[in-house]
Structure formats: C-alpha cells, structure tokens
Amino acid sequence: MTTAPQVPAAKKVPVTRVHHGDEVVDHYEWLREKEDPEVIAFLEAQNALTEADTAELADLRTAIYGEIKARTQETDMSVPSRRGRYWYYARTVEGKQYPLRCRAPIAGEDDWDPPTVSGDDPLPGEQVLLDSNLDAEGTDFYSLGAFSVTDDGDLLAYSVDVKGDERYTLRFKDLRTGEMLAETVENTAPGATWSHDGRHIFYLTVDDAWRPDTVWRHDLGAGTDDVKVFHEPDERFWVGIGGTRSDKYLMIGLGSKITSEVHVLSADDPTGEFRVVWPRRDGVEYDVEHAVIGGEDRFLITHNENAENFELLDAPADDPTDTRVLVPHSDEMRIEGVDAFADQLVLSYRRGATPRISIADIRDASSATEVSFEEVTFDEPLSTTGLAGNPEWAAPRLRIGYSSFIEPSEVIDLDVRTGERILLKRQVVLGEYDAGDYEQRREWVTAADGTQIPLSIVSRKDVSRPAPTLLYGYGSYEASMDPGFSIARLSLLDRGVVFVIAHVRGGGEMGRHWYENGKTLTKKNTFTDFVDAAQHLVDTGATTPSQLVGEGGSAGGLLIGAVANLAPELFSGILAVVPFVDPLTSILDPSLPLTVIEWDEWGNPLENAEVYEYMKSYSPYENVAAVAYPSILAITSLNDTRVMYTEAAKWVARLQDTTTSDNPILLKTEMSAGHGGVSGRYKQWEEVAFEHAWVLRQTRAI
CATH class of the missing domain: 3.40.50.1820 (Alpha/Beta hydrolase fold, catalytic domain)
Structure with a gap:
C-alpha cells in the first residue's frame, strides 16, 4: 500500500532584517541557496x-x-513575409516540438502576393534556415533569443539558451553554403542586429543583475576583439538595439520605467558614433521612428512630456528638436506608437480598453501637415487589431492581425488606397468548432x-x-x-x-x-x-x-x-x-x-x-x-x-x-x-x- 506524501515541513532558520527601525525575522530565507x-x-x-x-x-x-x-493543426505554416529576395516563414511539423524557420525565393520584384499557405507541403525552392528540433537535441530546455538575416540574405545570426537563465550563445550560419561558422559569442542577451554591409553585428550583454546594459559590435570573420559601442551605468535603465524598418538607421534605446533616451546612427556607417535624439529628462518617455514624407527624412517622435496619454510629433531627422504636433494628446486615447512605411503611417493606440490602429496614406503628402489618419474598424467591438509581420519598407499593402476571444485569429492584407481586405489566413481550429456557440461581453x-x-x-x-x-x-x-x-x-x-x-x-x-x-x-x-x-x-x-x-x-x-x-x-x-x-x-x-x-x-x-x-x-x-x-x-x-x-x-x-x-x-x-x-x-x-x-x-x- 502506497502512503501519500506528507506536507514537507520546511525547517526554520531565523534571518533578521532591519530597515527604517523595523525588525523582521524571516524563517525561510535559507531557501534562496539554490546550490x-x-x-x-x-x-x-x-x-x-x-x-x-x-x-x-x-x-x-x-x-x-x-x-x-486534436484541435491544433500540428503541421502548419505562417503567412510568408517578404524581405528582399525571399519569402520568410515558419513551419510546424506534427510530432516536432519546435518550428522550422524557412524561406523561399520570390518570383520577381513585383511579387507581393504571398504564396498560398497549405500547412502540408514546403514551398517551391524552400530553404530551411534553422530547424530548432535538431538544434535542441540533447537538451531539456531550448529558447531562441535572436534570429536575424543580413540585408543581402547571405548570413544568419541566431542565439539559443539551453538552461532557461536567459544567457544566450550567438551563432552564425552561411546561408549560401549551409555551413555553420566557427565563431560564437557567449553570454549575450536576446536579440542581434546586422549593419547594412552584412559584416558587423550588434548585440547586448547583461550585468550581474541580468540587466542589458552594454551594446557590442562584432566584426564577423575579422578575428578582432568585439568593440564596446555603448554602456549604460545607471542601473535603472534597460538597453536595447535595433534598426528602423527603412533600414536607414540603427537605434539604441534606453528605458527605465519612467524615462527613455534614443541614440541613432546611419546603418551605412556601422563603426561611426551614435548621436542622441533627445537627451534624457527624468519622467519623459519617447520613441523614435524614421519616415520619409514629401521626399524628406523625418523622425516621428511619440512622447509624454506634458501629455499623459502621449502625443505624436514630426521633426527633421537632422534636427529632431524642430518639432510639430502630428497627433495631439487626448484624454480618451492612449497613443502607443507609430510605424512608418514608404507609403503609409500606422498609429497604434487604445480607446475604451480596446487596442486599435489608424492608417495615413502618405504617397501624395508633400509634408507632415497633410497627413491624416483613418481608423481600421471591425464589426466585433471586443477585439484586438494590430500590425502583423511587415518587415518590408516598400510593401504596397499593409499586413494586419485581428482576433477576439471567440474568433480564431486572422492575418489580412489591406490595400490602403482602395480599402480592400484580403484574408491571407485564419487560424485553423480542427473539429466542430463554431464561434456561434460562444459569447464575449464587457x-x-x-x-x-x-x-x-x-x-x-x-x-x-x-x-x-x-x-x-x-x-x-x-x-x-x-x-x-x-x-x-x-x-x-x-x-x-x-x-x-x-x-x-x-x-x-x-x-x-x-x-x-x-x-x-x-x-x-x-x-x-x-x-x-x-x-x-x-x-x-x-x-x-x-x-x-x-x-x-x-x-x-x-x-x-x-x-x-x-x-x-x-x-x-x-x-x-x-x-x-x-x-x-x-x-x-x-x-x-x-x-x-x-x-x-x-x-x-x-x-x-x-x-x-x-x-x-x-x-x-x-x-x-x-x-x-x-x-x-x-x-x-x-x-x-x-x-x-x-x-x-x-x-x-x-x-x-x-x-x-x-x-x-x-x-x-x-x-x-x-x-x-x-x-x-x-x-x-x-x-x-x-x-x-x-x-x-x-x-x-x-x-x-x-
């Protein structure tokens, strides 16, 4: 006869803590000793x-x-997103824990219609960039922290964590030959960003408190020590790095819970010096996006200085202090950010506890003063609308995602000029699922x-x-x-x-x-x-x-x-x-x-x-x-x-x-x-x- 285990009686080891004259005895602090x-x-x-x-x-x-x-289509495929000469997508295969990250060549420069998603067969000319199932063999845990391909499509940088402690190893693969490069970078934070030349890659490391605090530049194949590009000593600030969708700028973003600062550098000058957009001011948060309006490089700045729910400013890229209000502050709308494309801007915000987006067609705008936004609406009020995978700056259509609590998620291409919506994929729910059997309400x-x-x-x-x-x-x-x-x-x-x-x-x-x-x-x-x-x-x-x-x-x-x-x-x-x-x-x-x-x-x-x-x-x-x-x-x-x-x-x-x-x-x-x-x-x-x-x-x- 098996006896059910008893509640483990944790021993008590008194540890005294004193702050502000208050003495506290903690009997279980000994459980912190992981080893x-x-x-x-x-x-x-x-x-x-x-x-x-x-x-x-x-x-x-x-x-x-x-x-x-039984309800999940185990062998499935994401809607391909175009980037350069390829369609990029992920596939899942029945019985495999992790997705395969793949690409297939575009048919031609004017090919903007993504290949049909079948979920069963690879696309013609498919190249598997990374099969995490093979990469994870022999591990109990596997997490992908970076997955970044050079602009020319020749090299892949990706990083993995096999312990769960969020310390990643950065690896490199030559996509022309399929060979892994010998060099690696240990103990990085998630994420990696290539320069235009496909030779330099920027990554982050963390301090002893697991805070991303330093940006490094790695010169692939040079055999030289990595260069410390930026270090943030203030322990309140978290550091990140990325590139604009236009590929024109690299950006380092610093953020505490209440203050932020952005540094920019031309992506064509990866060894140059980053410059500050706005110097940090305590309590002021802002984000920067690059846009081209009327043929001019502009910075779109979302900020909260004297604007609790944020407002959107427009400024010349070479003088980001010369600002104009593009979308003013509103007590009814919390602006969360703006995304820029060659032909449109997308404003993300929430109103009435619901996330929404509005779109501005900028093809015929000669300046930011001519920009106006129009909200994208759906019949179901209790829903989520936002941008989906849109890596390509010059895409003629905008890809958005839609979901509710009872409707499977959808990926839609929106023609901004005509308003036409093309359903690319609806999440498959196998079996007899009928959204009409369920209800959602506020x-x-x-x-x-x-x-x-x-x-x-x-x-x-x-x-x-x-x-x-x-x-x-x-x-x-x-x-x-x-x-x-x-x-x-x-x-x-x-x-x-x-x-x-x-x-x-x-x-x-x-x-x-x-x-x-x-x-x-x-x-x-x-x-x-x-x-x-x-x-x-x-x-x-x-x-x-x-x-x-x-x-x-x-x-x-x-x-x-x-x-x-x-x-x-x-x-x-x-x-x-x-x-x-x-x-x-x-x-x-x-x-x-x-x-x-x-x-x-x-x-x-x-x-x-x-x-x-x-x-x-x-x-x-x-x-x-x-x-x-x-x-x-x-x-x-x-x-x-x-x-x-x-x-x-x-x-x-x-x-x-x-x-x-x-x-x-x-x-x-x-x-x-x-x-x-x-x-x-x-x-x-x-x-x-x-x-x-x-x-x-x-x-x-x-």
Whole structure:
C-alpha cells in the first residue's frame, strides 16, 4: 500500500532584517541557496506532494492534452513575409516540438502576393534556415533569443539558451553554403542586429543583475576583439538595439520605467558614433521612428512630456528638436506608437480598453501637415487589431492581425488606397468548432472608490449560472490584457467554465492614468479592484465562492497572492504562476536580478520609509496569516532570473505552516526551465493541461 506524501515541513532558520527601525525575522530565507542540497530536496519533496495530490486528475490531464492536440493543426505554416529576395516563414511539423524557420525565393520584384499557405507541403525552392528540433537535441530546455538575416540574405545570426537563465550563445550560419561558422559569442542577451554591409553585428550583454546594459559590435570573420559601442551605468535603465524598418538607421534605446533616451546612427556607417535624439529628462518617455514624407527624412517622435496619454510629433531627422504636433494628446486615447512605411503611417493606440490602429496614406503628402489618419474598424467591438509581420519598407499593402476571444485569429492584407481586405489566413481550429456557440461581453464593476473597472467575460452561450469561473488579472507595468483566441481555453469553456479578465488598475487598458493609479503608493488599487471584481461576480449570481478560482502570473502573481490574503473566503482556488510574492525582500536587495530598475514601478523601500511600510502592508509573503486559505497551486521554475523560484518556495512554506484550513497548498517547480516555463509546444500543452485540470477541480466543473 502506497502512503501519500506528507506536507514537507520546511525547517526554520531565523534571518533578521532591519530597515527604517523595523525588525523582521524571516524563517525561510535559507531557501534562496539554490546550490544547497537541502533546498533541492525541499523542492523535490514539494513536487512529490503536488504529484500525489493531483494524481486523481491524470485522466483529465490526458483528455485535455488530447483535446488541445486534436484541435491544433500540428503541421502548419505562417503567412510568408517578404524581405528582399525571399519569402520568410515558419513551419510546424506534427510530432516536432519546435518550428522550422524557412524561406523561399520570390518570383520577381513585383511579387507581393504571398504564396498560398497549405500547412502540408514546403514551398517551391524552400530553404530551411534553422530547424530548432535538431538544434535542441540533447537538451531539456531550448529558447531562441535572436534570429536575424543580413540585408543581402547571405548570413544568419541566431542565439539559443539551453538552461532557461536567459544567457544566450550567438551563432552564425552561411546561408549560401549551409555551413555553420566557427565563431560564437557567449553570454549575450536576446536579440542581434546586422549593419547594412552584412559584416558587423550588434548585440547586448547583461550585468550581474541580468540587466542589458552594454551594446557590442562584432566584426564577423575579422578575428578582432568585439568593440564596446555603448554602456549604460545607471542601473535603472534597460538597453536595447535595433534598426528602423527603412533600414536607414540603427537605434539604441534606453528605458527605465519612467524615462527613455534614443541614440541613432546611419546603418551605412556601422563603426561611426551614435548621436542622441533627445537627451534624457527624468519622467519623459519617447520613441523614435524614421519616415520619409514629401521626399524628406523625418523622425516621428511619440512622447509624454506634458501629455499623459502621449502625443505624436514630426521633426527633421537632422534636427529632431524642430518639432510639430502630428497627433495631439487626448484624454480618451492612449497613443502607443507609430510605424512608418514608404507609403503609409500606422498609429497604434487604445480607446475604451480596446487596442486599435489608424492608417495615413502618405504617397501624395508633400509634408507632415497633410497627413491624416483613418481608423481600421471591425464589426466585433471586443477585439484586438494590430500590425502583423511587415518587415518590408516598400510593401504596397499593409499586413494586419485581428482576433477576439471567440474568433480564431486572422492575418489580412489591406490595400490602403482602395480599402480592400484580403484574408491571407485564419487560424485553423480542427473539429466542430463554431464561434456561434460562444459569447464575449464587457461588464463594468464599480470599485470601492467609485472607479469603473472593465471586465471581459467569455463563455459558452448555453452555460448555466452560477457557473464555474476562472478570474484572471495582471495589473502591472501598464501591460494590457487584450482579446485573443486560445485553443487551449476551449477545454475550460466546453466544460462550463466562464473565463473572466479583470482589467485592474496598474495595467494600461484605460490609458496612462490607469497605470499611474495602480503603481508605487497606489498599488493596492490593483488588489482591491480584483477583489471587487470577484465580489461582483458572486453578488450578481454569476458564480459562487466554491466555484471561483483566481489566477495571476509573474507580477500578476503578486496580485493574486495579495488577494489570497485580502479575501480568501471568495475563492475555491488560487493559481499563481511564477509569482512575485516576496516583493519587499527582493526590492530591498539591489544585488538581486532586476531590482534597481523596478524601483520606478514599486518605489524604493531602501531609501523611503513610507514606501517600505506600504510594500510591507501588501506583500503576500509578509502578510500570510492564520486564516483559512483556499487551495493554492504555485508554479515556478528553478532557473527563472526574473522572478526567482525562492519567492514561491518561501511563500508556500509559510502558507503550509500557517493556514488554518485543510485545503492543500501546493508548489510545482520546473527543475530545468526559466520564467516562461517549459519549452517545446507539446511540453507546454502538457503544462496547460496540468493547470486546467486543477482549475476544473477547484471550480467544481468536474
């Protein structure tokens, strides 16, 4: 007879922390020692407990995995995008974990109609640039960090991470011969950008806190040391590099949470000096895009100086201080950026918690003052519209993507001049899927302070109320949870689960003010908004506490961890994925990865006693109490460098020791993965099936 494993009793080793006169004793900080065999033993014991507790769900997991697989066209192909002399695309093959990245030659210079996507046969003349299935052989984890082809199409640079720690090895391939070049670059950050000459490649490295801080130039084949092009010493700033779609400029972008700066260099002069567009000013964020209007090189600058929701400026490329307003600030519209093409500009923004785009035809414009934008609309109001793969500057049509919660995603070519829309591909859902069987709607919840909080609600039309419900939230970094279709979600919906997103403050759905009122010293609005959303669902009879599960991941894990302390009685289950649940300990330690750059988001508790007290008052780990917690499942990864496994491990240890209920508190640690979890689509489906089966049990849907 097999005995079920007992809850691992984590030892207590008191570690004292003193800040601003406040003394805190932390008994589980020892779990931070990743190399300690006792720590690994604790995590493995927790995995055994989770496996035993969820063993009864094995058949359900198998069924859900089978449903995802059966609905997915496993052998498939993305819509080819033209770049230079080739159509570039990705193919998936049934039974293989990773896509194949391929290209095929264009028929001629005027060939702008992408080849038909069949999903079964390679295109004529296909060349496989990278088969990640072969590249990943012998590894438990595989992540692609860069994939960049030279302008002439002759060389490929790509980088891989085989541990999950986001340290990549940059490799080079001669696409003319198919041979791998001998030289590599170790320990890079994701991304790589070629110069025009196809000889120099720019890449990033990170500091000890995993912050991309340095841009390097590698002279391929020269045998010389790489050149440090730029270094950012301020630990608040994250560095990135890329090129404009026009291929005319290389751009280095620096960004903290509240301040940015852009440096530009002609792509024809890769060994030259970058120049600053606007010197950084604290609290001013801006982005730069290159456009050609009326035959002149222009910089389009999206910024927030005295414009909370941002405005769009136009300026000569050689004098970016000589600005004119192209799209003014609006309280009703949050401008998110602009993209430039030879013949059109595309403005991306959100209004009414919905992402939208508008297009300006600039073919006949002699100056920016003649530019006017027209919104692209669809019949379904609860949807997402945005740019799809558009690498080519001179493309005569614009490629856009469209999706909703219940409609499979679409890729569309839009003729800007005529308005004609050409459907290139609709996501295939195998089986008997009918969008008419489902519904999506928007509801508004009145928060305690009177603020109206939007909810997105998705379900089958025939669901009966009160219904099993999964309530999801994020609410940080101005990130928006926009409508999107999910094949995996159908396994929940078809079993009667209602899926709800609470668009809480701290996100960006309702504009910049929505973000500002859910960060630093207003962060608690994020948590109370979610509680108010849950209470609304219960009060209106949509669900009951015994049928309600709350979910959040990463910074959303902070949300759901805080909610577990604020209103444990409202939930049957709490699903926390790579959760940021020990924020005060992390943000107090500048030596930990990514801490300093987070101070603009959460505040600096090291220097500010008010911030310290405020963070301590909501930190999930700090506020674990002797109350009846619902069932909790925390999922983390041993090699995560963004939210360390320690956060979930400490939180679960304290919950298990403190809860007054018999509801299981579970921890599942992926022992060879990073922040994004396991790699490979079949492994990811298995993980989704594991989570969904647990949700179905906790919502009483089974």
